[in-house]
Amino acid sequence: MEELKVQLDTSDKIYLTLCSAILISILFIATIKKV
Incomplete structure (x- = not known):
């Protein structure tokens, strides 16, 4: 779950x-x- 959250945060920033x-x-x- 944590890894997925990090990926979402990164994509949002991009x-x-x-x-x-x-x-x-x-x-x-x-x-x-x-x-």
């Missing part, structure tokens, strides 16, 4: 990191297009 990267990329591109 998922959050990917979402953050995508949001930053969208904001970055939007800023460039405005300028």
Whole structure:
């Protein structure tokens, strides 16, 4: 059970990191297009 929990925590962190990267990329591109 503990190992499974660790795997879930790790996947959640990866998922959050990917979402953050995508949001930053969208904001970055939007800023460039405005300028």
